[in-house]
Amino acid sequence: MNGSLEDVGGSGQLEASLALDSDGSRISQARHLSADFLAKARDQYGIPVATSAVEITQLIVSELVTNARKYAPGPALMHLRILGAVLRVEVWDSSPIAPAAKEADPQRIGQHGLEIVTALALAVTIEPTVVGKRITADIALTA
Numbered sequence: 001m002n003g004s005l006e007d008v009g010g011s012g013q014l015e016a017s018l019a020l021d022s023d024g025s026r027i028s029q030a031r032h033l034s035a036d037f038l039a040k041a042r043d044q045y046g047i048p049v050a051t052s053a054v055e056i057t058q059l060i061v062s063e064l065v066t067n068a069r070k071y072a073p074g075p076a077l078m079h080l081r082i083l084g085a086v087l088r089v090e091v092w093d094s095s096p097i098a099p100a101a102k103e104a105d106p107q108r109i110g111q112h113g114l115e116i117v118t119a120l121a122l123a124v125t126i127e128p129t130v131v132g133k134r135i136t137a138d139i140a141l142t143a
Contacts, residue, residue: 013081014041020065020076020093030065030078031058037080038087038141047082053141056120060089060137063113068093072132086122087139094132 016037020026034057042049061078068076072093079090101114118124121137 014045016080018078020068020078027062027065027069030061034058034061034080041082048142050142053087053139057087057089057139060117060120060139063117064089064091064135064137067099067113071095071097085141087141089137089139090134092129092132092134096128096132098126098133
């Protein structure tokens with residue numbers, strides 16, 4: 001896996017990143033990296049992390065990375081960062097088209113990813129970048 005946990009400049013700010021090519025296995029790797037990242041933050045750095053936060057993070061990461069790989073034609077990148085009691089998940093991809101949550105429809109099959117992310121995250125932002133867009137989801141580390 002091309003992801004790693006690091007203490008940026010000894011600042012206590014923990015980060016990890018994963019390059020996401022078109023290989024579908026990256027979705028699974030992104031979920032595993034996020035769980036490992038939070039376990040190391042808890043075990044090695046003493047940061048409180050609830051079990052529910054790990055589960056929510058894995059679901060959000062899965063949704064965001066799946067969408068990046070499904071709808072963006074080029075490279076993508078996932079970045080994790082702990083900011084106090086919040087995990088910030090950023091997924092950048094090369095598609096300039098911003099996703100939009102659809103109206104609730106229990107009959108619709110699929111396309112619920114952004115609805116799920118928005119329901120579980122503290123905040124979700126979508127911003128254009130020079131090439132593509134970045135979707136950011138903030139997740140509470142404690143319940």
